[in-house]
Amino acid sequence: MSLLEVSGLQMRFGGLVAVDGINFTVQPRQIYAVIGPNGAGKTTVFNCVSGFYRPSAGSIHLEGQEIAGQSGHRIARRGLVRTFQNIRLFRSMTAVENLLVAQHTKLETGLLKGLFSVPAYRAAEKHALERAAYWLDRVGLRSLANREAGNLSYGQQRRLEIARCMITEPKLLLLDEPAAGLNPQETRELDHLIRDLRDQHDVAVLLIEHDMSLVMEISERILVMEYGRPIAEGTPEEIRHDPRVIKAYLGEA
Amino acid sequence: MSDFFPQFLQQVINGLSLGAIYALIAIGYTMVYGIIGMINFAHGEIYMIGAYVGLITLTAIGTAAGYPVWLMVSVAVVLAVLVTCAYGWTIERIAYRPLRGGPRLVPLISAIGMSIFLQNYVVIFQNSRDLPVPDLISGMLFTIDFPVFTVGMSNSRALILFVTVALMIALTLYIGRSRMGRACRACSQDMGMASLLGIDINKVIALTFVLGAALAAVGGVLIGLSIGKINPFIGFVVGVKAFTAAVLGGIGSIPGAMLGGALLGMTETFASAYLPTEYKDVVAFSLLVLILLFRPTGLLGRPDVEKV
Amino acid sequence: MSANPNTSSLKDAAIAAVVTAVLTVPMLGLKLTPAPEGLVFDKHFLLVAFAVLAVFVVQLAKPYIRLPKFGGVGLRTPESFVQHPGRWWAIAIGLAAVWPFATQVLPFLGGRGEIDIATAALTYVMLGLGLNIVVGFAGLLDLGYVAFYAIGAYTYALLSLYFGLSFWECLPIAGLLAGTFGILLGFPVLRLRGDYLAIVTLGFGEIIRLVLNNWDSLTHGPDGIGNIPKPGLFGHEIGRRAAEGGTTLWDALGIPFDGAYPVIFLYLVALALVAASLFVINRLIRMPVGRAWEALREDEIACRSLGLNPTVIKLTAFALGATFAGFAGSFYAARLGSINPESFVFIESATILAIVVLGGMGSQLGVILAALALTILPELARGFSEYRMLVFGLVMVLMMIWRPQGLVPVTRPRLELPE
Numbered sequence: 001m002s003l004l005e006v007s008g009l010q011m012r013f014g015g016l017v018a019v020d021g022i023n024f025t026v027q028p029r030q031i032y033a034v035i036g037p038n039g040a041g042k043t044t045v046f047n048c049v050s051g052f053y054r055p056s057a058g059s060i061h062l063e064g065q066e067i068a069g070q071s072g073h074r075i076a077r078r079g080l081v082r083t084f085q086n087i088r089l090f091r092s093m094t095a096v097e098n099l100l101v102a103q104h105t106k107l108e109t110g111l112l113k114g115l116f117s118v119p120a121y122r123a124a125e126k127h128a129l130e131r132a133a134y135w136l137d138r139v140g141l142r143s144l145a146n147r148e149a150g151n152l153s154y155g156q157q158r159r160l161e162i163a164r165c166m167i168t169e170p171k172l173l174l175l176d177e178p179a180a181g182l183n184p185q186e187t188r189e190l191d192h193l194i195r196d197l198r199d200q201h202d203v204a205v206l207l208i209e210h211d212m213s214l215v216m217e218i219s220e221r222i223l224v225m226e227y228g229r230p231i232a233e234g235t236p237e238e239i240r241h242d243p244r245v246i247k248a249y250l251g252e253a
Numbered sequence: 254m255s256d257f258f259p260q261f262l263q264q265v266i267n268g269l270s271l272g273a274i275y276a277l278i279a280i281g282y283t284m285v286y287g288i289i290g291m292i293n294f295a296h297g298e299i300y301m302i303g304a305y306v307g308l309i310t311l312t313a314i315g316t317a318a319g320y321p322v323w324l325m326v327s328v329a330v331v332l333a334v335l336v337t338c339a340y341g342w343t344i345e346r347i348a349y350r351p352l353r354g355g356p357r358l359v360p361l362i363s364a365i366g367m368s369i370f371l372q373n374y375v376v377i378f379q380n381s382r383d384l385p386v387p388d389l390i391s392g393m394l395f396t397i398d399f400p401v402f403t404v405g406m407s408n409s410r411a412l413i414l415f416v417t418v419a420l421m422i423a424l425t426l427y428i429g430r431s432r433m434g435r436a437c438r439a440c441s442q443d444m445g446m447a448s449l450l451g452i453d454i455n456k457v458i459a460l461t462f463v464l465g466a467a468l469a470a471v472g473g474v475l476i477g478l479s480i481g482k483i484n485p486f487i488g489f490v491v492g493v494k495a496f497t498a499a500v501l502g503g504i505g506s507i508p509g510a511m512l513g514g515a516l517l518g519m520t521e522t523f524a525s526a527y528l529p530t531e532y533k534d535v536v537a538f539s540l541l542v543l544i545l546l547f548r549p550t551g552l553l554g555r556p557d558v559e560k561v
Numbered sequence: 562m563s564a565n566p567n568t569s570s571l572k573d574a575a576i577a578a579v580v581t582a583v584l585t586v587p588m589l590g591l592k593l594t595p596a597p598e599g600l601v602f603d604k605h606f607l608l609v610a611f612a613v614l615a616v617f618v619v620q621l622a623k624p625y626i627r628l629p630k631f632g633g634v635g636l637r638t639p640e641s642f643v644q645h646p647g648r649w650w651a652i653a654i655g656l657a658a659v660w661p662f663a664t665q666v667l668p669f670l671g672g673r674g675e676i677d678i679a680t681a682a683l684t685y686v687m688l689g690l691g692l693n694i695v696v697g698f699a700g701l702l703d704l705g706y707v708a709f710y711a712i713g714a715y716t717y718a719l720l721s722l723y724f725g726l727s728f729w730e731c732l733p734i735a736g737l738l739a740g741t742f743g744i745l746l747g748f749p750v751l752r753l754r755g756d757y758l759a760i761v762t763l764g765f766g767e768i769i770r771l772v773l774n775n776w777d778s779l780t781h782g783p784d785g786i787g788n789i790p791k792p793g794l795f796g797h798e799i800g801r802r803a804a805e806g807g808t809t810l811w812d813a814l815g816i817p818f819d820g821a822y823p824v825i826f827l828y829l830v831a832l833a834l835v836a837a838s839l840f841v842i843n844r845l846i847r848m849p850v851g852r853a854w855e856a857l858r859e860d861e862i863a864c865r866s867l868g869l870n871p872t873v874i875k876l877t878a879f880a881l882g883a884t885f886a887g888f889a890g891s892f893y894a895a896r897l898g899s900i901n902p903e904s905f906v907f908i909e910s911a912t913i914l915a916i917v918v919l920g921g922m923g924s925q926l927g928v929i930l931a932a933l934a935l936t937i938l939p940e941l942a943r944g945f946s947e948y949r950m951l952v953f954g955l956v957m958v959l960m961m962i963w964r965p966q967g968l969v970p971v972t973r974p975r976l977e978l979p980e
Contacts, residue, residue, distance in 0.1 A: 050866065076868035088866070090859035093852075094973050100849075101856040105868040107849045114848035115841065121848075126979070133978040146975045168867060292756040302588065309587045312600045332587075339583040348958050352965075357755040358702055359965045362918050365704075366957025369911060373951040378589050384600065489907070493767070496760060531775045538764040538771075545761050546749045 001064055003028045003172055003204050004049070004080075009058035009068075011044050011228075019044045019228040022058070024221075026172065029198055031205045033215045036225035037248060042208045043085060044228070046174055049206075050082045051075040062172070077105055081165040082174035087157050091150030095141055095160055098149050099132035102164045135163040139193070155186045159193075166197060173197065175207040179214050187211060191218055216240065224248065259399035264522050270410040270479075272518020273417035277472035278495035279502070279510035280424065281465025287441040287505030288461050289353065294364035295344055296469060297492020298371035299337050301485060303470030304477040305379060306333040308386055322389050326478065333470040340371075341466030342459055350455070368489075375485040383484045386477040409479040416475060420468060421511050428507065433460060441505060490534060494521075497541035503554025512552060574620035581616040585609045638926060643972045646843060646925070654836045661825040673821045676828050680896060682936035683831035684889050689916040689928040690838050691885030696914065697922035698846065699878035700858025701750075702759040704910050705766025708746070709739040709883035711773060711905035713890025718786040718900055719779070728792035728895050732888060739887025740880045747879030751872050766910055774902040785901025789894050791823065792830055799823045827896050834892060838885055842925065845881070847974075854878050855923070908950065915957050921967025930968060 002025045009022035019041040026032045034042050047053040049060055051072035060068040067075050090098050107128055113121045136142040139159040144152060149160060158178060165173055175194070179187045191214055197203050209215050215222065215236070222239045224232040232242045239245055278300050285293045310329040314320065348367045352360040390412055396405035428434035439447040440457045448454045477483045494517060502513025520540060525533040544551065589612065592603035642649050660679075664671040671679075688710060695703045716735040720726045726734075746765050750758050773780045780786070791799055797810040801818050810826070811818045845851045853874045856864050861871050894900050916935055920927030939949050960967070 052862070052865070072862075072865035073868050073870045076866055081868075082866050084863070084866075088860045088863035090856050090863065092859060092971075092973075093855060094976070096976050096978065097852060097855075097973065101852045101864075101869070102867045104849050104853055104856075111845075111848075111850065114850070115844050117844075129976065130979050136978070142978065145978055146973070148973065164867070286756075290756075292760060305593075306587050308600070309591050309593060309602075312593060312602065313591065336583055336587055339580055343580060343584060348962070351962050355965065358696075358700070358922075359961050361702060361756055361759060362914070363958050363961040365911060365914070366954045366961070368954070369908070369950055370954025370958065373948075373954060375588065377947060377951060378605075379593055380595075382595075384593050384595065387599075493760070493763065500757075529775065531771065535768055535771045538768050541764045542749060542761050542768075545753060545757055549753070549757065 002026065002061075003030070003063060004206070005059075005061040006045075006049065007059055009045065009048055009060065010056045011041075011048055011053055012056040017228060019048070019225075021229055022223075022225070023230065024223045024233060026204050026206055028171070028204055029202060030221065031194065031198055031207070031219050033219035033222045034206065034208050034225060035210070035212075035215055035222060036231075039227075040225040041228040042225055043176060045225070046082060046176055046206075046208060049075075050080060050174055076168070079169070079171035080174065081168050081170045081172075083158075083161045083165060083176055083178060085176045085180070087154075087161055089149040089157055089161055089164070092148055094146045095136065095149055095152065096129070096132050096145040098160060098164050099135055099167050100128055102167045103128045103131065105168070131167060135167050138166075139163045154181050158182070158190075162193065162197075166201060166203070169201075170203055172204045172206060175205060175209075177208055177210065179209055179211040187214055190214070194218060259397070259402040259404045260526075262397075263402070263404045264526055265519065266404070266406050266410065268519035268522035269515060270406075270413050270518070271522055272498070272515040273413050274472045274476050274491070274514075275495045275498040275517050276511045276514025277417055277420070277468045278491060279499040279514050280421075280507060281462075281469050282496045283499040283502070283504055283507060283510045284437075284461045284465050286499070288437065288444070288458060289349075291349070291360050292364065292496065293349075293462070293465070294361070294492075295348075295367040295371055296465065297488035297490075297495070298368050298375075299341055299344075299466045299488070300469040300473045300491060300495075301375065301483070301488030302340055302371065303333045303337045303466075303473030304483045304487065305375060305473075305485075306336045306470070307474030307477055308384060308483060311387060311389070326389060326474070330471055330474050333474045334467045337466040337470035337473075338463045341462040345459055345462040350458075368492075372485055372488060379485065381485060383482045386481050386483060388478075388481060390478050407479075409475070413475045413479060416471060420471065421507075424464070424468070425507060433457070437461060493541070494537045497537055497544070500541065500549070500551055501544050503551030506551070506553045509551055509553035516552075570621055570624055574617050577620040578613050578617040581613045582609065585612045638924075638969060638972050642926070643974050647840075650836075650839055650843070654832065654839075657832055658829065661821075661828055665821065673824050676821070676824050678937060678940050680824070680828045680831045682933050683828070683835050684893055684896070685913070685916060685936050686835050686929050686932040687831075687838055687885055687889040687892075688913045689920065689932040690835075690842055690925065691882045691889065692913050693917050693920075693923065693925065693928045694842065694845075694854070694885070695878050695882035696917050697924070697928070698851065698854040698858065699875065700854075700922075701875060701878060702755060702914075703762045703879070703882070704759045704907070704914065705746070705762035705764070705769070706882070706886060706913055707905045707907070707909040708766045708769035709743060709886035710890040710893070710909065711769060711902070712739045712742050712883075713887030714894040714900045714905075715773065715780060715786070715890075716887070717891035717894045718789050721790055722786060722788075727796075728790070728891070732891055735891035736884040736887040739890065740884035743879040743881075743883025744876050746883075747876045751875055763907065763910070766905075766907060770902050770905050773905070780902075783901060783903070785899060785903075786894075787899035789898050789900070791827065791898070792892075792895050794826070799826045831892060831896075834888055838888070839925065850874075850877055912953065915953055918957065919960055919968060921969045921971060923971045924967060924969045927967050927969030927971075 004026040007023045009019060010017065011019040022045055034045060036042055044053065048055045051067065051070050051074065054069045058068065059066055062078055062080055067078065090101060107124050133142065136145050139162065141156060141160055144156065149157065152160060162178070179190055182190060194205055195218065198205055219236055221234065222236055223230060224239060224245050226248045231244045231248060232239055278296065281296045282293060285291065307329040310332045311325060314325055314328065344367055348363045349360055352363055390409040392408045393405045394408050394411040396403050428437055436447065436452045436457050437460065439452060440454055444454060498513035498517040499510050500513070501516055502509025502511065517537065517540065521533055521537055524536040586609055590604060590606050590609040592605060593600050594603045660670065661676050664676065692703065692706050695701050713735040716738050717728065717731040720731045720734065750761050753761060774783055793799060794810050797808050797813045798804065799810050800823060803809045811822065853869055856869065857871060857874045864871055912935065916931045917928055920931035939946060
């Protein structure tokens with residue numbers, strides 16, 4: 001069964017049709033990219049899939065269950081998490097606190113149990129710290145654990161945001177322009193990180209990206225959008241040679 | 254039946270003139286919110302200061318001096334407008350401009366502080382008690398005699414309606430046709446872009462505050478003349494109600510402020526006819542809560558999509 | 562802009578002076594005063610001249626004066642306090658508990674009046690801590706907090722009036738009822754952002770006050786409710802004499818009555834309530850629910866994307882904040898002995914907000930210091946009491962301009978990572 005199945009997705013804002021006729025499927029442990037010129041509607045698709053917009057039409061199935069129109073937090077609990085173009089960390093909280101908050105849904109949240117520091121509560125908190133430590137190590141931020149997230153460098157913030165997503169043990173990770181603002185070295189590291197996440201943590205990745213070399217390197221399938229509509233879908237090889245794609249990016253030859 | 258219609262008509266007249274005042278003040282809220290996305294909590298106190306300057310002017314002229322009423326009232330209004338524009342400009346410059354662009358709570362708290370400051374400033378340096386306003390605009394514009402009930406519109410109420418409508422038209426023309434008006438509209442759509450295009454957004458924002466203050470001042474003077482007394486506390490409740498009117502009509506929309514004012518005025522007047530008068534304020538506050546719950550964009554506003 | 566900095570600042574100063582004149586000549590200079598023949602002016606042109614001159618001079622001098630940036634100066638909370646606040650609070654509370662007894666032996670440490678003021682201050686501390694949950698931690702600007710304070714007060718007053726329940730019996734009920742109202746009032750505001758949320762909560766606060774003022778049959782309207790009994794201890798009363806069939810605490814302890822004792826008792830009750838509040842809140846903010854509040858304040862959208870339900874988080878913040886106000890309210894009713902709707906006006910909400918803002922949103926220590934300052938300082942400056950609200954407003958504006966993070970900005974505690 002495919003992990004994510006999007007069919008006939010349409011999003012209108014009043015009279016403006018932002019996105020229409022979007023169909024694609026993401027398999028478990030697959031890396032799938034959505035590309036297209038600016039304003040093509042890629043982030044709109046993300047927002048629909050992750051529950052931040054209610055689609056005007058179409059269906060979105062996560063592991064066979066319809067999720068179109070559901071609220072963001074419910075979809076997140078089903079295992080679909082995302083990063084944001086403008087990095088949305090909890091800026092005045094520390095890196096480790098960001099990772100603790102992300103585990104909220106898995107922790108012992110009973111008020112009385114916490115107030116009286118019952119052993120089950122303490123164990124849950126300890127476990128949460130251990131997992132946070134693991135992920136901080138994983139993205140190389142352990143030494144900055146107690147640094148306020150807003151005080152991290154751009155690249156560090158991006159890594160923290162990804163770690164924060166992964167700590168929720170998702171099935172599908174949506175990355176919105178993860179390489180934006182990264183230098184080539186950092187982009188290479190990102191490449192490895194995404195592959196590792198897929199290999200070791202069993203997660204599928206759906207990403208929006210402008211960095212063509214990264215996209216071609218890492219994706220197994222690509223959807224190309226322009227003006228809110230799909231213009232091509234296939235493997236990187238197919239996309240690379242698709243005339244419609246070339247025209248969209250480079251204009252008429 | 255025989256006395257329902259005339260009573261109804263009277264309520265409509267009362268409601269519209271009450272609504273006109275709300276509309277005048279609501280415009281200030283809606284313009285400021287439309288441009289910088291912030292509720293100017295101190296706006297109600299501006300209205301109150303307008304009323305005070307009006308009374309001060311009238312007292313200074315000396316209402317027994319025999320000048321024609323229209324001249325005295327006009328001078329009072331002009332001076333009230335001048336002074337409140339200065340207040341509006343100064344408040345924006347001191348308490349809001351330095352805080353632009355920061356976290357949302359900060360300018361809001363500054364505005365609340367400003368509101369408290371202004372109210373108490375007037376309490377201390379003027380009087381905290383009611384002050385009587387000379388009854389310059391007395392008499393009825395017209396009366397219609399019905400068998401059981403006489404419907405009438407007083408001159409002061411008529412003046413309020415007339416002035417409000419005239420000012421609305423003038424403002425709409427200004428915003429719609431003039432260069433500055435275009436700049437205002439551009440800023441309320443996309444501030445960043447407007448500034449990149451060379452529009453001096455500081456000037457536009459200052460103008461917004463000043464225009465709002467001017468209208469509120471007119472409202473203050475007219476209401477003082479109509480009701481016959483003023484005190485430093487009239488700004489608070491009227492302020493919240495005018496904000497309700499702005500939201501009802503659709504925040505950011507000037508026609509919306511007018512519509513909202515009219516609707517709120519009518520609702521409040523009709524409600525106070527059937528409920529104990531103390532509850533009429535509850536009606537306004539409840540209306541505010543209800544609109545913000547069920548239709549926060551108001552009647553004429555555009556739905557706001559959250560930018561993710 | 563101008564080639565010569567001197568002329569441009571002269572021009573600026575002149576403009577500022579003229580504007581100041583426009584602002585102050587009518588409102589400051591011509592004070593309307595009722596007189597038998599009508600209104601006359603009480604002229605204060607000296608004041609106007611002073612204001613204009615002051616503004617002129619300051620504007621001229623501005624380019625030459627470097628104002629110290631208050632933003633950087635900090636009361637930095639010491640490391641050990643941040644890591645282990647519990648033990649420091651315990652010490653502080655211990656000292657505070659000993660103080661009234663010490664005043665009996667060393668009168669210079671204070672007397673009945675001071676203890677009473679301190680008790681009032683402790684009430685505001687509780688209110689500040691409660692509102693801090695909503696505004697400081699969860700970032701929800703509640704301008705109607707006084708409503709919950711009123712609910713707590715009226716709950717005790719009415720329950721004791723109609724059912725004869727004692728203070729300690731009513732305390733949890735008051736908290737529960739206030740908390741329930743917190744949820745009720747929280748539901749409608751869930752989807753509202755910043756400014757709208759603020760004004761709706763303001764509306765709620767006013768609605769509650771108006772209802773209390775007008776529902777005469779239940780709340781006795783503007784007259785309020787009187788004869789509210791003071792709290793007792795294990796059934797013993799704390800007055801000079803007990804009511805029919807009752808006993809006083811002093812009889813039970815075998816000590817002669819002194820006018821200061823009930824005052825001290827009330828103070829200790831307040832202190833106990835504050836201590837309990839501090840304990841609970843300190844725990845809460847280190848628990849998932851507290852972290853969720855702060856995450857909500859930081860970025861609601863990010864919260865949703867991680868599976869956190871903003872509705873539940875907001876409601877818990879409202880409910881818990883309201884509960885503390887409910888406790889404070891019932892204590893207030895017990896201490897004063899009578900209440901009426903006039904005690905629960907918007908200005909109270911604004912005051913408590915000022916306490917949270919001044920203290921530093923999210924900083925317990927800051928809120929406590931601010932509450933103490935805002936209650937005790939006006940008492941010291943009795944002669945200036947009519948300027949109190951004016952200064953409040955001014956301080957709120959100035960704090961936002963110079964030091965929005967508050968007196969004591971929050972320092973995040975350092976978490977030790979395992980392995």
